[in-house]
Amino acid sequence: MRPHGDSWAKPPFPNAGADARRRAGACIALLVALLLLPPLLAGAEAGSWPTPPATAEPPPQVSGPLRGGTADHTKFKELQGPFESGPEVTRACLGCHTETGKHFMRNIHWTWSYQNPDTGQQLGKKYLINNFCTNSRGNEGMCAQCHAGYGWKDEHFDFTDETNIDCLVCHETTGTYYKTPNSEGSPACSVMFEGKPPIDLAAAAQSVDLPQRANCGACHFNGGGGDNVKHGDLSSALKAPPRTLDVHMGVDGLNFACSACHVTNQHVWAGSRYKVVSKDTEGTGLPGQRTDVATCESCHGLAPHPVDSLAAFKLNDHVQSVACQTCHIPAFARGGVATVVDWDWRTAGRTRDGEGYHEEGYIQGNGEHRYTYKSIKGDFTYAENLVPDYAWFDGQMVYTTIETKFDPAAESIDINGFTGSREDARSRIWPFKRMHTWQPYDKGNGTLVYTHLWGEDDAAYWGNYDMGAAIAKGMADFGLDYSGEYGFIETISWWPITHMVAPKEEALACGDCHTPDGSRLASVAGVYIPGRDRNAWLDTIGTILAFGTLAGILIHGLVRFFSSKGEHH
Amino acid sequence: MAMRRVKIFSLFERFWHWAQMLLIVVLLFTGFGLHGFHGLFSFEDAVTLHTGAAMALLVLWAFGTFWLFTTRSWRHFIPTIHGMWGVFRYYSFGIFRGERHPYRKAYWRKHNPLQALAYTMLKLVLFPAIWISGLIYLFYFSWRNLPHAPEYLQGVAFVHTAAAFAILTFAFIHVYMLTTGHSFRDHVMPMVTGFDDVDLTPEEEAYLRKDQPEDIR
Numbered sequence: 001m002r003p004h005g006d007s008w009a010k011p012p013f014p015n016a017g018a019d020a021r022r023r024a025g026a027c028i029a030l031l032v033a034l035l036l037l038p039p040l041l042a043g044a045e046a047g048s049w050p051t052p053p054a055t056a057e058p059p060p061q062v063s064g065p066l067r068g069g070t071a072d073h074t075k076f077k078e079l080q081g082p083f084e085s086g087p088e089v090t091r092a093c094l095g096c097h098t099e100t101g102k103h104f105m106r107n108i109h110w111t112w113s114y115q116n117p118d119t120g121q122q123l124g125k126k127y128l129i130n131n132f133c134t135n136s137r138g139n140e141g142m143c144a145q146c147h148a149g150y151g152w153k154d155e156h157f158d159f160t161d162e163t164n165i166d167c168l169v170c171h172e173t174t175g176t177y178y179k180t181p182n183s184e185g186s187p188a189c190s191v192m193f194e195g196k197p198p199i200d201l202a203a204a205a206q207s208v209d210l211p212q213r214a215n216c217g218a219c220h221f222n223g224g225g226g227d228n229v230k231h232g233d234l235s236s237a238l239k240a241p242p243r244t245l246d247v248h249m250g251v252d253g254l255n256f257a258c259s260a261c262h263v264t265n266q267h268v269w270a271g272s273r274y275k276v277v278s279k280d281t282e283g284t285g286l287p288g289q290r291t292d293v294a295t296c297e298s299c300h301g302l303a304p305h306p307v308d309s310l311a312a313f314k315l316n317d318h319v320q321s322v323a324c325q326t327c328h329i330p331a332f333a334r335g336g337v338a339t340v341v342d343w344d345w346r347t348a349g350r351t352r353d354g355e356g357y358h359e360e361g362y363i364q365g366n367g368e369h370r371y372t373y374k375s376i377k378g379d380f381t382y383a384e385n386l387v388p389d390y391a392w393f394d395g396q397m398v399y400t401t402i403e404t405k406f407d408p409a410a411e412s413i414d415i416n417g418f419t420g421s422r423e424d425a426r427s428r429i430w431p432f433k434r435m436h437t438w439q440p441y442d443k444g445n446g447t448l449v450y451t452h453l454w455g456e457d458d459a460a461y462w463g464n465y466d467m468g469a470a471i472a473k474g475m476a477d478f479g480l481d482y483s484g485e486y487g488f489i490e491t492i493s494w495w496p497i498t499h500m501v502a503p504k505e506e507a508l509a510c511g512d513c514h515t516p517d518g519s520r521l522a523s524v525a526g527v528y529i530p531g532r533d534r535n536a537w538l539d540t541i542g543t544i545l546a547f548g549t550l551a552g553i554l555i556h557g558l559v560r561f562f563s564s565k566g567e568h569h
Numbered sequence: 570m571a572m573r574r575v576k577i578f579s580l581f582e583r584f585w586h587w588a589q590m591l592l593i594v595v596l597l598f599t600g601f602g603l604h605g606f607h608g609l610f611s612f613e614d615a616v617t618l619h620t621g622a623a624m625a626l627l628v629l630w631a632f633g634t635f636w637l638f639t640t641r642s643w644r645h646f647i648p649t650i651h652g653m654w655g656v657f658r659y660y661s662f663g664i665f666r667g668e669r670h671p672y673r674k675a676y677w678r679k680h681n682p683l684q685a686l687a688y689t690m691l692k693l694v695l696f697p698a699i700w701i702s703g704l705i706y707l708f709y710f711s712w713r714n715l716p717h718a719p720e721y722l723q724g725v726a727f728v729h730t731a732a733a734f735a736i737l738t739f740a741f742i743h744v745y746m747l748t749t750g751h752s753f754r755d756h757v758m759p760m761v762t763g764f765d766d767v768d769l770t771p772e773e774e775a776y777l778r779k780d781q782p783e784d785i786r
Contacts, residue, residue, distance in 0.1 A: 310617045317710035422719055511612035516605035528723040531605050531612060538727055542734030549738045553745045563665040
């Protein structure tokens with residue numbers, strides 16, 4: 001590891017918040033019943049006492065975050081090269097980092113598989129269908145460019161071979177490293193990847209460092225098939241963002257790498273969209289703890305607003321109901337890079353002279369043109385500086401998978417619906433990007449479909465443009481039942497917004513939600529929001545009472561004025 | 570019995586009254602702003618002012634209540650039927666004929682019966698309704714995890730809003746009443762100087778002249 005000082009994790013913010021909360025609690029207790037105070041305070045501290053007894057085998061020590069580094073990789077003879085291939089570099093890495101292969105193979109960047117412990121649902125990119133390019137399954141030759149390994153193109157990939165791990169894509173810092181599809185695909189597509197310069201693998205290997213934003217961003221900024229297409233809050237604008245775009249990642253501010261928040265333990269990262277921590281009730285924990293979450297609270301505590309005003313006191317109360325992101329990310333797809341909000345597969349497959357084509361129809365904030373039509377994918381609608389949708393969210397996403405049966409006549413399908421309500425203690429009001437798509441499905445059986453998009457054969461949609469054939473092969477390759485009749489159905493996917501945190505001075509003001517007209521939370525149910533909500537009857541009666549009285553006074557006064565003229569005492 | 574200028578509102582009582590007036594005006598303005606009736610303040614400023622004024626008023630009321638009981642002044646507010654009809658009749662008819670207000674302030678009865686009843690109801694019903702509902706409202710986040718908390722909050726908000734409408738109505742009537750009987754100025758000045766015309770018994774007058782000469786002119 002090169003000496004390096006920018007990447008750091010878990011800054012030790014003073015935890016003023018917990019004290020403030022305790023004070024607030026004491027105030028309330030005083031108001032309710034002074035006598036109850038001592039037992040209340042005693043109860044609050046009961047959890048941490050007495051100290052648990054020492055075990056015979058002490059757990060491993062919790063070290064601080066990696067900082068500075070202890071080795072200069074340019075000096076390692078193992079990395080002098082020349083290297084013929086990526087796996088050769090990996091072999092060199094594993095020569096010193098003896099346990100890393102085993103660690104890495106457990107993480108989702110390698111497995112592309114995740115089984116939800118609560119719902120039992122088999123999730124992960126390997127299996128899921130989204131409403132962008134739909135499915136990676138069967139299309140790994142293309143999609144697994146973003147697999148952190150070498151050569152996954154079909155079901156025969158060896159997930160147990162450590163040398164298949166791609167260390168460089170995450171750790172090299174020359175910016176010259178790139179990946180190409182693992183299989184050739186149709187000539188109509190492979191032409192896109194021709195003529196790239198060769199990679200100097202030795203230089204890349206010697207440049208390794210903790211992952212930079214550009215490393216993670218190579219895939220995560222391009223989810224859904226292009227810059228910011230999928231998430232809306234993860235775009236190339238975050239490679240070198242100003243503080244105003246993201247207060248943590250800003251190069252003129254804290255300059256956080258992704259792993260400053262997505263803390264890492266043996267190549268397993270905190271922060272999952274499959275199982276979101278929607279409400280962190282633990283806060284910062286003790287020094288060195290909380291290396292398993294990427295929540296705001298794990299650094300900022302449970303009372304994050306310094307209590308220097310009454311408003312700050314109320315804001316800290318809101319933490320129970322409102323996710324930090326809701327106020328502190330006033331808009332997403334900022335920084336000049338647009339996101340796709342609508343995708344229509346129905347129009348895919350048009351050709352000119354038998355060839356696929358694309359059209360540019362949108363110029364985004366940074367001046368770049370974006371494709372609004374591609375023969376291989378259909379029509380896209382872009383948007384920037386978007387106000388999120390808001391809803392109660394308990395952190396649990398419920399996916400419509402290839403196994404899910406639904407009513408074929410349904411108006412729309414939630415690709416990843418979510419649950420949450422005011423009554424649920426884990427739920428808070430979260431911001432979401434809503435993605436709407438018309439995509440192919442099995443009309444006869446009422447299921448989503450695996451579409452065979454990428455391949456060298458005649459059925460691959462990309463190159464042949466026959467949706468029926470692509471679905472038939474996509475399903476048959478995995479032994480799935482297909483009725484033979486496909487249609488297009490509207491699907492919605494929901495993307496919790498959590499990046500592009502604006503500086504505090506740009507956070508939402510109270511009145512953005514607490515207002516009768518145009519409240520940001522206008523559609524959030526199950527809660528009475530002062531300023532937004534009212535009882536029309538009460539307001540009408542009250543107004544009549546007050547203004548009726550004024551009118552009565554006016555009449556009374558006029559009668560007095562005219563009747564008593566000249567008789568004043 | 571003789572009419573004399575007597576100090577009936579002590580310095581604290583006058584401070585109480587005017588501070589309370591100021592705070593209630595602030596509370597009504599900011600409160601109806603929070604409710605969405607006007608946008609003269611940002612929600613944050615309105616909440617800050619509203620809560621600050623409410624806390625100040627609660628402290629004032631704590632002192633006021635203490636003062637009422639330690640000075641025995643609470644007895645001015647004991648409801649009485651005596652003389653009620655005359656006052657009622659006056660506001661309904663007599664006032665239009667330019668009649669004189671039938672009530673004479675007594676040293677230990679400085680409010681007319683209708684006034685005393687109105688103030689008593691204000692102190693015992695409207696004010697408690699608004700401050701108790703207000704505190705429950707303010708500390709919502711300490712009881713939000715109770716089952717059905719949002720429904721309770723809605724109920725609390727309705728009580729609070731209803732009480733606010735009632736207090737606004739009271740304020741309109743209260744100010745209008747100052748124009749009845751004597752001049753507006755004659756009604757306001759006692760609350761400024763503390764002195765008003767009071768029907769004193771010879772014993773009261775003798776007592777005041779001897780023991781509190783500064784309170785009688």
